[in-house]
Amino acid sequence: MTGVALGAAADAASGFAAALASGTATASALDVLTTRHAYVAFALLLCIGLYMMIANQNLVKKIIGLNLFQTAIFLLFITSAYVEGGAIPIVPEGAAETGTFVSPLPHVIVLTAIVVGVSLTAVGLALCIRIYDEYGTLRTDVLRELLRDEGSLPERPAVGGADGGEADE
Amino acid sequence: MSDVLLPVAIAVPLVAATLPLALGLKYERAGWPVAAVATTALAGLAAAIGIEVARGGALSHALGTYEPPIGIELVADELSVAVLALVAAVSLATLAFARVAGPRGNSFYSGYLLLVGGLTGLVLTGDLFNMFVFLEIVGISTYALIAADRSGASAYASLKYLVVGTVGASLYLLGVGYAFLATGTLNMLDMQAQIVQQASYADPLIRASYALIVAGLGLKIAVFPIHAWQPDAYQRAPDAVTTVVAALVSTASAYALIRVSYTVFTVDFLAANDAITTGMLIVAGASILAGSALAAMQSDLKRMFAYSSVAQFGMIVAAIALANETALLGGIVHLVGHGLLKFGLFLGIGLLALGYGARKLDDLASAARSAPYTSGAVALLGLGLVGIPPSIGFLGKWYIGVGAVESSMAGGDPAGIGIAVVIFVSTLFTLSYVARVIERFYFAGVGLSDGHGDDHDESGHGDGGGHDDADRGVAADGGRESVTDDDGDGPLTPVEGAPRSRLVPDRVPPASLAILVLAALTTVALGFGGYALFEWFDPYLTEVFA
DSSP: HHHHHHHHHHHHHHHHHHHHHTTTOOHHHHHHHHHSSHOOOOOOOHHHHHHHHOOBBBHHHHHHHHHHHHHHHHHHHHHHOOTTTOOOOOTTTOOOOOOOOOOOOHHHHHHHHHHHHHHHHEEEEHHHHHHHHHOOOBBBHHHHHHHHHHTSSOSSOOOSSSSSSGGOO | OGHHHHHHHHHHHHHHHHHHHHHHHTTOOHHHHHHHHHHHHHHHHHHHHHHHHHSSSEEEGGGGOTTTTSSSSSEOOHHHHHHHHHHHHHHHHHHHHHHOOOOOOOHHHHHHHHHHHHHHHHHHHHHHHHHHHHHHHHHHHHHHHHTOOOHHHHHHHHHHHHHHHHHHHHHHHHHHHHHHHHOOOOBBHHHHHHHHSOOOOHHHHHHHHHHHHHHHHHHHHHHGGGHHHHHHHHHHHHHHHHHHHHOOOOHHHHHHHHHHIIIIIIIHHHHHHHHHHHHHHHHHHHOOOHHHHHHHHOOHHHHHHHHHHHHHHHHHHHHHHHHSHHHHHHHHHHHHHHHHHHHHHHHHHHHHHHHHHOOBBGGGGGGGHHHHHHHHHHHHHHHHTTTTTSSSSHHHHHHHHHHHHHHHHHHHHHHHHHHHHHHHHHHHHHHHHHHHHHHHTTTTTTTTTOHHHHHHHHHHHSSSSSSHHHHHHHHHHHHHHHHHTTTTTOOOOOOOOOOOOSOOOSSSSSHHHHHHHHHHHHHHHHHHHHHHHHHHHHHHHHHOOO
């Protein structure tokens, strides 16, 4: 999964480099870092978020990882919508339609996605509170043990693993 | 004018979702009536949309009068109408069970209506980002509903689903973002044209976009390596929630995958990118085998059929990746048929748990004696899941298998034959676990009480096809009366206060039982209507494979 995301991010960056900065497509790694730092940050945030979700034992930190993951995607949309010298796309009546405008669509998408993300975080934290009330812990390893004692989980972990599965795709 | 039906169908459940909470301030039991009225209205609207589509082809509505490439478009064609009908029917039918089985409370019904509204929107939208929003509405309400019985185990299962499901939806959004960067549009039909005009099928951005969307929706559908959330979520959720979630939620995600693959990226894209389709076929094949094998190892009924869903959705993903007309028809038929079968199976399991407190396979010895109609219907649905001919389960699998062989014949690609073999092996596995259930229901424990009379009678019937299972239920019914009359310690004892009915010996709620039997008979009836299904989906398939 991480590999796909990384490769895809590189694709996005290079595709964009070719499309926007025509002629300078032969960018070295340093150039990518200095001129496309937002895309680098996007890929980094995505990977850090994913890693936190998989590797961290604490449920609340998993949710923080989830938020980082989503934030990375917001960053991608915002970065892609940036236009050098672009104006707000509001044209007063009678004014001449000159100059470049920024497409409002990516911003609207990010606004909506933020709302979705906040509601998800709320549901996730509510579930964390319930789990903590019931079992007195938020660590998945302890929790799995408790659930196994209780009989809510099968003795042997199922094939594929509970959290490792998504990393292998 | 009739295109107004589309936004109304989405708005009815979503607006009604606010009512149980608002009315709950004054009336304690406002939730169920509101949900019943709203889902009935939705069923009516779905029928009206279906009639319109049958008469005049696909319906399209521009939301807020902003014309499609810029505004959000709602579309109903033959494919979306089929899934919409499933959503409307299942959400209405589950309510009868939720009334007796709980979870109770107004907030449950608010969540339920939110889920139904999200599913309706997901099925009807013609815009990629709008689809993400509905995907998340479905997701959030599902997470809440799974944890609706307020136990710790269900909260943990739900949180696991939340994390995995959100990653899935986010990957989908990322894929949509890439496609948006490449084309500058979000409308599905417009993007189909723009991908050709502004990019190409070999463009890395477009390929990455499709790969991310498949990975994201794959997480939501629960195919093999990333299915781990699904059995826990199905098993821990309250029975009524499992019924609706198992029948609809993964189905809607698989619908989204079909829609995105064939309406946005098109068959030509799939044909031009062998690596992606081969990858999907491998994942699907692994999913079919692993799901069936894991299902055969389970002793908890809900968990068993949850793993079976992993296998069945593997078949649907395989049908999508095979990208030929027969296989896609099979995939769509199986999508709807599997939804109906799983609805019935989980409803039947839920009824047995409600009436007899039995959740494990071992608890259900001779269930056919105390609950002939319930177990008869479950057996009939189970045989449908195996793919015994007069059932919709057979049709879907058959078309997928034939499509797989066809694709191998046409292209010389061995993957198709592989999928056909895998489907065959999976059918044997399915038979093995369904046969265990039927064996428990009809033959186990016959030696315990003095039931030698029906023992002979039933083993005679047992070899017959799934067709006469309902009758078999009736036959076993007569034998059972005498058994309980004299000793009463039958292997399966009803829980205290289990509902009693004069018409049937089953100690389960009669309304839900009627729905269960109806669902079982519908799967058989639809199996006979194979040609009608083919006719119905033909315009869609011709358009896709034009």
